[in-house]
Amino acid sequence: MALEFTTSYLEDALAIFRQYKTLGERAMQQVTDEQLFASFDDESNSIAIIAKHLTGNMRSRWTDFLTTDGEKPSRNRDSEFVDPPSTREALMREWDDGWACVFVAIEPLTDADLGRTVTIRGEAHSVMQAINRQLAHYPMHVGQIVFLAKHFAGDKWQTLSVPRNKSAEFNRKVATGEVSQR
Template sequence: MALEFTTSYVTDSIAIFRQYKKLSEAALAQVSDEHLLTALDDESNSLAIIIKHMAGNMRSRWTDFLTTDGEKPDRNRDSEFEGPPATRPELMRLWEHGWNCLFTALEPLNDVDLGRTVTIRSEAHSVMQAINRQVAHYSYHCGQIVFLAKHLESESWKCLTVPRKQSDDFNRRVRAGEASQR
Protein backbone atom coordinates (compact mmCIF):
# COMPACT_ATOMS: atom_id res chain seq x y z
CA MET A 1 0.00 0.00 0.00
CA ALA A 2 2.76 2.46 0.88
CA LEU A 3 4.09 4.45 -2.05
CA GLU A 4 7.56 4.75 -0.57
CA PHE A 5 9.64 2.76 1.87
CA THR A 6 9.25 4.02 5.42
CA THR A 7 9.72 2.76 8.95
CA SER A 8 7.57 5.54 10.38
CA TYR A 9 4.13 4.34 11.46
CA VAL A 10 2.69 7.85 11.23
CA THR A 11 4.09 8.44 7.74
CA ASP A 12 2.86 5.05 6.57
CA SER A 13 -0.61 5.59 8.09
CA ILE A 14 -0.98 8.92 6.32
CA ALA A 15 0.07 7.28 3.04
CA ILE A 16 -2.51 4.52 3.54
CA PHE A 17 -5.26 7.05 4.26
CA ARG A 18 -4.26 9.01 1.12
CA GLN A 19 -4.31 5.81 -0.96
CA TYR A 20 -7.85 4.94 0.18
CA LYS A 21 -9.01 8.51 -0.42
CA LYS A 22 -7.55 8.44 -3.93
CA LEU A 23 -9.06 5.02 -4.70
CA SER A 24 -12.50 6.18 -3.54
CA GLU A 25 -12.27 9.39 -5.56
CA ALA A 26 -11.31 7.45 -8.69
CA ALA A 27 -14.39 5.28 -8.19
CA LEU A 28 -16.65 8.26 -7.47
CA ALA A 29 -15.40 10.02 -10.62
CA GLN A 30 -16.87 7.19 -12.71
CA VAL A 31 -20.32 7.45 -11.14
CA SER A 32 -23.11 9.55 -12.60
CA ASP A 33 -24.59 12.22 -10.34
CA GLU A 34 -27.84 10.24 -10.27
CA HIS A 35 -26.06 7.12 -9.05
CA LEU A 36 -24.50 8.97 -6.11
CA LEU A 37 -27.93 8.80 -4.49
CA THR A 38 -28.80 5.24 -5.54
CA ALA A 39 -29.09 2.55 -2.87
CA LEU A 40 -29.33 -1.12 -3.83
CA ASP A 41 -32.25 -1.69 -1.44
CA ASP A 42 -33.95 -0.19 1.61
CA GLU A 43 -31.28 -1.51 3.98
CA SER A 44 -28.31 -0.33 1.91
CA ASN A 45 -26.57 3.01 1.86
CA SER A 46 -26.03 5.11 -1.23
CA LEU A 47 -22.59 6.47 -2.06
CA ALA A 48 -23.75 9.86 -0.80
CA ILE A 49 -24.80 8.39 2.56
CA ILE A 50 -21.48 6.53 2.94
CA ILE A 51 -19.62 9.78 2.22
CA LYS A 52 -21.79 11.74 4.65
CA HIS A 53 -21.17 9.15 7.37
CA MET A 54 -17.42 9.05 6.76
CA ALA A 55 -17.21 12.85 6.81
CA GLY A 56 -19.16 13.01 10.07
CA ASN A 57 -16.96 10.36 11.62
CA MET A 58 -13.78 12.10 10.47
CA ARG A 59 -14.88 15.46 11.81
CA SER A 60 -15.73 13.89 15.15
CA ARG A 61 -12.67 11.67 15.49
CA TRP A 62 -9.98 14.02 14.24
CA THR A 63 -11.05 17.50 15.43
CA ASP A 64 -8.98 18.26 18.53
CA PHE A 65 -7.81 14.65 18.28
CA LEU A 66 -5.30 14.72 21.13
CA THR A 67 -7.35 16.76 23.59
CA THR A 68 -11.05 15.84 23.28
CA ASP A 69 -13.06 12.66 23.04
CA GLY A 70 -13.30 11.34 19.47
CA GLU A 71 -17.07 11.11 19.77
CA LYS A 72 -18.00 14.80 19.89
CA PRO A 73 -21.15 15.76 21.83
CA ASP A 74 -22.56 17.58 18.80
CA ARG A 75 -22.26 14.56 16.49
CA ASN A 76 -25.57 13.00 15.54
CA ARG A 77 -24.44 9.74 13.98
CA ASP A 78 -27.97 8.62 13.08
CA SER A 79 -28.49 11.75 10.97
CA GLU A 80 -25.46 10.78 8.87
CA PHE A 81 -27.59 8.01 7.36
CA GLU A 82 -30.34 10.26 6.05
CA GLY A 83 -30.66 13.34 3.89
CA PRO A 84 -27.30 13.49 2.11
CA PRO A 85 -26.31 16.58 0.12
CA ALA A 86 -28.19 16.64 -3.17
CA THR A 87 -25.36 17.72 -5.46
CA ARG A 88 -21.92 16.34 -6.21
CA PRO A 89 -20.14 19.62 -5.33
CA GLU A 90 -21.85 19.75 -1.91
CA LEU A 91 -21.05 16.10 -1.30
CA MET A 92 -17.40 16.51 -2.30
CA ARG A 93 -17.04 19.56 -0.03
CA LEU A 94 -18.23 17.39 2.87
CA TRP A 95 -15.80 14.63 1.80
CA GLU A 96 -12.86 17.05 1.58
CA HIS A 97 -13.70 18.63 4.94
CA GLY A 98 -13.64 15.22 6.62
CA TRP A 99 -10.31 14.25 5.09
CA ASN A 100 -8.90 17.69 5.94
CA CYS A 101 -9.77 17.08 9.61
CA LEU A 102 -7.88 13.76 9.46
CA PHE A 103 -4.75 15.06 7.73
CA THR A 104 -4.64 18.21 9.90
CA ALA A 105 -4.62 15.99 12.99
CA LEU A 106 -2.12 13.40 11.75
CA GLU A 107 0.46 15.38 9.81
CA PRO A 108 2.00 17.12 12.87
CA LEU A 109 2.39 13.81 14.74
CA ASN A 110 5.53 11.75 14.96
CA ASP A 111 6.14 8.22 16.14
CA VAL A 112 6.82 9.42 19.69
CA ASP A 113 3.16 10.49 19.86
CA LEU A 114 1.93 6.94 19.22
CA GLY A 115 1.91 6.03 22.92
CA ARG A 116 -0.10 9.06 23.97
CA THR A 117 -3.62 8.42 25.23
CA VAL A 118 -6.75 9.64 23.46
CA THR A 119 -10.37 8.75 24.09
CA ILE A 120 -13.12 7.57 21.79
CA ARG A 121 -16.55 7.21 23.39
CA SER A 122 -14.88 7.61 26.79
CA GLU A 123 -12.59 4.60 26.17
CA ALA A 124 -8.83 5.07 26.34
CA HIS A 125 -6.84 4.31 23.19
CA SER A 126 -3.21 4.86 22.36
CA VAL A 127 -2.78 7.17 19.37
CA MET A 128 -1.66 4.11 17.42
CA GLN A 129 -4.83 2.20 18.37
CA ALA A 130 -6.99 5.16 17.39
CA ILE A 131 -5.26 5.38 14.01
CA ASN A 132 -5.64 1.63 13.46
CA ARG A 133 -9.31 1.82 14.38
CA GLN A 134 -9.89 4.49 11.73
CA VAL A 135 -7.75 2.82 9.04
CA ALA A 136 -9.98 -0.25 9.45
CA HIS A 137 -13.18 1.80 9.49
CA TYR A 138 -12.35 3.94 6.47
CA SER A 139 -10.95 1.08 4.38
CA TYR A 140 -14.21 -0.79 5.02
CA HIS A 141 -16.26 2.14 3.72
CA CYS A 142 -13.87 2.88 0.84
CA GLY A 143 -14.31 -0.75 -0.22
CA GLN A 144 -18.07 -0.19 -0.15
CA ILE A 145 -17.64 2.90 -2.31
CA VAL A 146 -15.61 1.02 -4.92
CA PHE A 147 -17.95 -1.98 -4.88
CA LEU A 148 -21.09 0.11 -5.22
CA ALA A 149 -19.61 2.38 -7.89
CA LYS A 150 -18.45 -0.64 -9.89
CA HIS A 151 -21.88 -2.24 -9.58
CA LEU A 152 -23.76 0.91 -10.59
CA GLU A 153 -21.55 1.70 -13.58
CA SER A 154 -21.00 -1.97 -14.55
CA GLU A 155 -20.53 -1.88 -18.34
CA SER A 156 -18.72 1.46 -18.38
CA TRP A 157 -16.52 0.70 -15.34
CA LYS A 158 -12.78 1.22 -15.77
CA CYS A 159 -10.68 -0.93 -13.46
CA LEU A 160 -8.85 0.97 -10.69
CA THR A 161 -6.15 -1.65 -10.13
CA VAL A 162 -4.76 -4.48 -12.23
CA PRO A 163 -7.53 -5.60 -14.63
CA ARG A 164 -8.65 -9.22 -14.65
CA LYS A 165 -6.54 -11.56 -16.72
CA GLN A 166 -3.73 -9.00 -16.94
CA SER A 167 -1.74 -9.82 -13.79
CA ASP A 168 1.04 -11.64 -15.64
CA ASP A 169 1.51 -8.76 -18.09
CA PHE A 170 1.45 -6.20 -15.27
CA ASN A 171 3.99 -8.17 -13.21
CA ARG A 172 6.27 -8.49 -16.25
CA ARG A 173 6.13 -4.73 -16.83
CA VAL A 174 6.84 -4.03 -13.13
CA ARG A 175 9.89 -6.30 -13.22
CA ALA A 176 11.04 -4.53 -16.39
CA GLY A 177 10.51 -1.13 -14.76
CA GLU A 178 7.84 -0.18 -17.28
CA ALA A 179 4.81 0.04 -15.00
CA SER A 180 4.26 2.20 -11.98
CA GLN A 181 2.43 0.72 -9.04
CA ARG A 182 -1.14 1.90 -8.80
Protein backbone atom coordinates in the same frame (compact mmCIF):
# COMPACT_ATOMS: atom_id res chain seq x y z
CA MET B 1 0.75 6.43 -6.12
CA ALA B 2 4.07 4.65 -5.86
CA LEU B 3 4.83 2.71 -2.73
CA GLU B 4 7.59 4.39 -0.78
CA PHE B 5 9.55 2.18 1.57
CA THR B 6 9.33 3.47 5.11
CA THR B 7 9.76 2.22 8.63
CA SER B 8 7.78 5.19 9.95
CA TYR B 9 4.37 4.14 11.20
CA LEU B 10 3.01 7.66 10.78
CA GLU B 11 4.29 8.07 7.21
CA ASP B 12 2.80 4.71 6.29
CA ALA B 13 -0.53 5.49 7.97
CA LEU B 14 -0.78 8.80 6.11
CA ALA B 15 0.08 7.08 2.81
CA ILE B 16 -2.65 4.49 3.39
CA PHE B 17 -5.22 7.14 4.27
CA ARG B 18 -4.28 9.08 1.11
CA GLN B 19 -4.49 5.91 -0.97
CA TYR B 20 -8.03 5.17 0.23
CA LYS B 21 -9.15 8.77 -0.23
CA THR B 22 -7.97 8.59 -3.83
CA LEU B 23 -9.50 5.14 -4.35
CA GLY B 24 -12.89 6.42 -3.20
CA GLU B 25 -12.63 9.46 -5.44
CA ARG B 26 -11.64 7.41 -8.48
CA ALA B 27 -14.62 5.14 -7.90
CA MET B 28 -17.06 8.02 -7.42
CA GLN B 29 -15.81 9.67 -10.64
CA GLN B 30 -17.04 6.65 -12.59
CA VAL B 31 -20.70 6.96 -11.67
CA THR B 32 -23.37 9.40 -12.77
CA ASP B 33 -24.81 11.90 -10.33
CA GLU B 34 -27.97 9.78 -10.18
CA GLN B 35 -25.96 6.65 -9.35
CA LEU B 36 -24.03 8.48 -6.65
CA PHE B 37 -27.31 8.88 -4.74
CA ALA B 38 -28.91 5.52 -5.63
CA SER B 39 -29.24 2.59 -3.25
CA PHE B 40 -30.28 -1.01 -3.79
CA ASP B 41 -33.17 -0.84 -1.33
CA ASP B 42 -34.44 0.97 1.78
CA GLU B 43 -31.93 -0.82 4.03
CA SER B 44 -28.90 -0.08 1.82
CA ASN B 45 -26.73 3.01 1.77
CA SER B 46 -25.94 4.97 -1.35
CA ILE B 47 -22.40 6.02 -2.18
CA ALA B 48 -23.35 9.53 -1.06
CA ILE B 49 -24.61 8.29 2.31
CA ILE B 50 -21.44 6.26 2.89
CA ALA B 51 -19.33 9.31 2.03
CA LYS B 52 -21.45 11.47 4.37
CA HIS B 53 -20.99 8.95 7.20
CA LEU B 54 -17.23 8.87 6.64
CA THR B 55 -17.12 12.65 6.72
CA GLY B 56 -19.06 12.80 9.98
CA ASN B 57 -16.78 10.23 11.54
CA MET B 58 -13.66 12.05 10.36
CA ARG B 59 -14.79 15.37 11.76
CA SER B 60 -15.64 13.82 15.09
CA ARG B 61 -12.57 11.63 15.46
CA TRP B 62 -9.89 14.04 14.25
CA THR B 63 -11.03 17.49 15.39
CA ASP B 64 -9.05 18.34 18.53
CA PHE B 65 -7.76 14.77 18.31
CA LEU B 66 -5.30 14.88 21.19
CA THR B 67 -7.45 16.90 23.59
CA THR B 68 -11.12 15.88 23.26
CA ASP B 69 -13.06 12.64 23.00
CA GLY B 70 -13.25 11.37 19.42
CA GLU B 71 -17.01 11.05 19.70
CA LYS B 72 -17.97 14.72 19.85
CA PRO B 73 -21.20 15.69 21.64
CA SER B 74 -22.15 17.65 18.51
CA ARG B 75 -22.01 14.55 16.31
CA ASN B 76 -25.35 13.06 15.37
CA ARG B 77 -24.26 9.75 13.84
CA ASP B 78 -27.81 8.72 12.91
CA SER B 79 -28.20 11.84 10.76
CA GLU B 80 -25.20 10.72 8.68
CA PHE B 81 -27.38 8.01 7.14
CA VAL B 82 -30.08 10.31 5.74
CA ASP B 83 -30.20 13.37 3.52
CA PRO B 84 -26.76 13.50 1.90
CA PRO B 85 -25.61 16.75 0.27
CA SER B 86 -27.83 17.33 -2.74
CA THR B 87 -25.15 17.62 -5.41
CA ARG B 88 -21.93 15.87 -6.32
CA GLU B 89 -20.03 19.11 -5.83
CA ALA B 90 -21.40 19.61 -2.31
CA LEU B 91 -20.71 15.98 -1.44
CA MET B 92 -17.12 16.21 -2.66
CA ARG B 93 -16.58 19.42 -0.67
CA GLU B 94 -17.74 17.58 2.44
CA TRP B 95 -15.54 14.59 1.54
CA ASP B 96 -12.50 16.83 1.17
CA ASP B 97 -13.28 18.64 4.43
CA GLY B 98 -13.51 15.33 6.29
CA TRP B 99 -10.21 14.08 4.92
CA ALA B 100 -8.60 17.42 5.73
CA CYS B 101 -9.45 16.77 9.40
CA VAL B 102 -7.57 13.45 9.18
CA PHE B 103 -4.45 14.95 7.64
CA VAL B 104 -4.38 18.08 9.83
CA ALA B 105 -4.52 15.87 12.93
CA ILE B 106 -1.95 13.26 11.90
CA GLU B 107 0.65 15.21 9.89
CA PRO B 108 2.13 17.06 12.89
CA LEU B 109 2.39 13.93 15.05
CA THR B 110 5.75 12.38 15.87
CA ASP B 111 6.70 8.90 17.02
CA ALA B 112 6.72 10.25 20.57
CA ASP B 113 2.97 10.90 20.24
CA LEU B 114 2.06 7.30 19.39
CA GLY B 115 1.88 6.26 23.03
CA ARG B 116 -0.18 9.22 24.17
CA THR B 117 -3.71 8.53 25.36
CA VAL B 118 -6.79 9.71 23.50
CA THR B 119 -10.39 8.74 24.09
CA ILE B 120 -13.10 7.55 21.74
CA ARG B 121 -16.56 7.19 23.29
CA GLY B 122 -14.94 7.45 26.71
CA GLU B 123 -12.59 4.53 26.06
CA ALA B 124 -8.82 5.06 26.29
CA HIS B 125 -6.76 4.39 23.16
CA SER B 126 -3.13 5.04 22.40
CA VAL B 127 -2.73 7.39 19.45
CA MET B 128 -1.54 4.39 17.45
CA GLN B 129 -4.66 2.41 18.37
CA ALA B 130 -6.90 5.33 17.42
CA ILE B 131 -5.20 5.62 14.04
CA ASN B 132 -5.45 1.85 13.50
CA ARG B 133 -9.14 1.94 14.38
CA GLN B 134 -9.75 4.39 11.55
CA LEU B 135 -7.36 2.56 9.19
CA ALA B 136 -9.73 -0.39 9.55
CA HIS B 137 -12.94 1.65 9.39
CA TYR B 138 -12.31 3.91 6.40
CA PRO B 139 -11.05 1.25 3.96
CA MET B 140 -14.10 -0.90 4.78
CA HIS B 141 -16.40 1.92 3.72
CA VAL B 142 -14.29 2.89 0.72
CA GLY B 143 -14.58 -0.75 -0.33
CA GLN B 144 -18.36 -0.36 -0.17
CA ILE B 145 -18.11 2.74 -2.34
CA VAL B 146 -15.96 0.87 -4.87
CA PHE B 147 -18.37 -2.10 -4.89
CA LEU B 148 -21.37 0.13 -5.54
CA ALA B 149 -19.57 2.23 -8.14
CA LYS B 150 -18.40 -0.89 -9.98
CA HIS B 151 -21.94 -2.27 -9.94
CA PHE B 152 -23.46 0.95 -11.25
CA ALA B 153 -20.75 1.60 -13.85
CA GLY B 154 -21.12 -1.91 -15.29
CA ASP B 155 -19.14 -2.42 -18.48
CA LYS B 156 -17.92 1.20 -18.35
CA TRP B 157 -15.96 0.45 -15.16
CA GLN B 158 -12.27 1.33 -15.27
CA THR B 159 -10.35 -0.89 -12.89
CA LEU B 160 -8.70 0.74 -9.90
CA SER B 161 -6.07 -1.97 -9.52
CA VAL B 162 -4.72 -4.87 -11.54
CA PRO B 163 -7.12 -5.58 -14.41
CA ARG B 164 -8.78 -8.99 -14.41
CA ASN B 165 -6.71 -11.61 -16.27
CA LYS B 166 -3.87 -9.10 -16.70
CA SER B 167 -1.65 -9.95 -13.68
CA ALA B 168 1.34 -11.10 -15.74
CA GLU B 169 1.17 -8.05 -18.01
CA PHE B 170 0.77 -5.74 -15.00
CA ASN B 171 3.73 -7.35 -13.20
CA ARG B 172 5.87 -6.91 -16.32
CA LYS B 173 4.92 -3.24 -16.53
CA VAL B 174 5.73 -2.73 -12.84
CA ALA B 175 9.11 -4.43 -13.33
CA THR B 176 9.94 -2.16 -16.27
CA GLY B 177 8.64 0.99 -14.54
CA GLU B 178 5.77 1.53 -16.98
CA VAL B 179 3.23 1.61 -14.13
CA SER B 180 3.35 1.97 -10.36
CA GLN B 181 2.12 -0.69 -7.96
CA ARG B 182 -0.45 1.58 -6.36
